[in-house]
Amino acid sequence: MTSPYEPGATPPPGCPAHAQGGVAAGPADALAQGAPAPGGHPLDQVEGHSLVRLYDPEFAADPHRYYAYLRQYGALAPVEIATGVTAMLVTDYRAALELLNDEATWSKDSRAWMETVPPDTAVMPMLGWRPNALFNDGDVHRRYRQVITDSFRLVEPQELRARVRKTADSLIQKFGATGEVDLMSAYAQQLPLLMFNNLFGMPDEYGDQLVAAIGGLMDGATPEEAAAADAAFSAYIMELVGRKKAQRGADLTSWFLDHPNGLSDEEVVAQIVVTMAAGNEPLANLIANALSRMLSDDRYYSTLSGGALTVQDAINQVLWNDPPMGQYSAHYARRDVFFHGTWVRKGQLVLVSYAAANTQFGEVSLDSGSGSGAHLTWASGPHACPVPRHALVIATTAIERLTAWLSDIELAVPVEELSWRPGAFQRALTALPARFTPITPDQAGATPWDNSSSPSTPPDPTSTRRPSASVG
Template sequence: MNDLSGPGMPPPGCPAHNGGRPAPDAATRIPLYGPEFAARPQEYYEAMRAYGPAAPVELAPGVEATLVTDYAAALQVLQNPDVFTRDSRRWRALEDGTIPPDSPVLGMMGYRPNVLFTDGAEHLRLRQTIADSLSRIDAYRVGRHVERVSAYLADQFKHKGTVDLLNDYAKPLTFLVFNELFGASAEVGDRLIRGFTGIFDGVDAEAANQELAESLLQLVAQKRARPGDDITSWMLEHPAKLTDEEMLHQITILMGAGIEPERNLIANGLLLILSDERYFGGLYGGGLLVEDAINEVLWNSPPIANYATHFPVQDTDLAGVKLPAFSPVLISFAGANTDPALSASRQMLSKRAHLAWGAGPHACPVKDSASLVATTAIERLLNEIPDVELAVPADQLEWRPGVFHRALSTLPARFTPAQRQAAAAGATPAGRTSESGQAGNRAERKGWWSSFLTWWRA
């Protein structure tokens, strides 16, 4: 085990400060908020394993939980809905007022009437509507749209020579792809982006929530009046006959649970490719494929690192760890995927053996499309800008604090500007490229979705 006693390491009371043995006070909780955990999460997971398959943690000040880091134990929780409920209205500490109403974790853990927080027959009804609708997605259509969006975004920055691959590429790309899949009009799409951006970035969350709700209801109304070839219309056509209110909450979770992880999957994949010579240049000439990089990220650095909140319906023993009834139990997808028990055989397992997509009745229903979007987005970027490289060393990049995600703050890169490449080849830059700076400014002023639609139709 690494020396975890210095700055930025797990706090006193963690097993790492007791020779790798469980701390004398097994109730000592390990805080998972702040920059220390964000910077070196795997060292925390390693330390937690001294507690057994799950460890007592603090998700935010005053918010106690248990985090499962053992692969087999994680499957036991994920695949047993009769023992572990997802309905956070049964969270005992929240019911009795122990959890403050303004706790930062409630946005992810507080109850919402959507498929994520339901069990039994209601979960099956909502899940079937979603799964049946998502099954109609055409992979070729998705791939072509990602290619168009990638070309559009590259057009905004490839003349500059520098780019933030997270905020200028992965982030807007996921918004633009999801707007297409859900059939958003220009106006609705711009409002959806503003709403979700405000929520994700924590900027005036109340106003962002209101704009998001209004824009989604507007989208549903448009699709009831004029159905199209999109997920929203397919869900409305489903025999389950979801109400407008139910549609609002299901689309919110589908888009919210897709956009944030997808952009982080793309960014984390780009980071691996641009920093590891097995993938990009170096002595090996970049022998591994983008698909291999995505798979490695899903195993080692999944964009949703810790989530899938469950509540035991009675006092439960999880492989020797006592779980009080109706206390939150979270799955560490990152910790379980790197469980030492898997180390000898992990690379021999199926690519789908990792838990980044979850497991059991709440497993991600759209993992194939998510992988396709990430793979295509990275491949297209590397084709558009073949000499792209990190602008700072990988170990100097900053990770966003947060319990639930594994997300970079920025991913700065540099490359030869398009004009310079064209000049070196004795060619004149294409008109679209020479205007890319103006196009980028227009997109910021007008809205990314409406600007993209204008660009594409032209």
């Protein structure tokens, strides 16, 4: 069987192919003998064929097989990201890097594109325009981004680690005595949100409210459930901002409000929402995907009691080969452009596949440069992740804390039986069942119940100065 990382892979089920040779009949073929003038939608060239659907369970189960097939189109390939919603997907590393750093050709503003798709499409929450750092260009983007980067600089790394340890311990206390746990729902998905609740300045008792609201937004089975979750999240944000407008603290919300860039209340809310939304899913998936690697590989398993491979190794492997967001970085062409062998029309949605670009020349192993930091998982250019160091501190500390308390933890099912949540953007496990020797509050030695490293809210402010006006 052809390796999913190598050219020449056979088309996965449901993909368009030439009858003669199994090669995709798409833009790469149409443009092989010269670049025609842009004359319509680039996907018209494969009209009548079924596109690779990034939201199908089959794609979630084995995305690298589909990436190998999509590469046969060239640097960009047509895909479907929701029913009736198409995009061009960048699978080439060099093309991705060029796009991410070219503000003159590509825009992040999705408003014109929104008029071309159904307003209730499933991907609208991820792509719909808002007045935040993610969906704006130029000076507007820099003004918003600076508020986020300047404010996070006021979070001391040592204090951040202490807060993560405290939050991790509180979660481990809930399942430590049971001997079994779904690490996805009970740990990885909850820890980032509890951290945001803390960092943005809400009392600990509001953490469960935030977890429930975001969980409903992600997994609402019906439109009514999704609407209820959205209302709960909105109520949480409004109360958060209201509290901080009445009384400032040493927290991100207060620093957003007081930043010299002078954001309006609406803009402050928008930056809080995008920080939580853009931080939660990737962080949860990074923690879970790294744990799944550690618990399914004997080299990592021995690490739990002092082996050679570390938590950082597992995280690097995920960032290269299984990014927590397989593809995102939505961009829209400012004009018709011939880009790496394919015409892209003005306003066309183009996504970057970090996973495909990172593994363009094969899976990245621990001895092939995975520590070099050149992966694209944090994106690149003006819209790169604004706080990657904070994300790494949270993920690393969360995993270290879990494996320190539960040193014999292992997967409860074979790794081949783990399933992945369908979706056009994320690389997320549906569950991560694990088992371990139970721990109890009254056992000999230190436990999560009596060894918390710091209070959830420090007695002394981390910083009371206003953020500087330096460019972030």
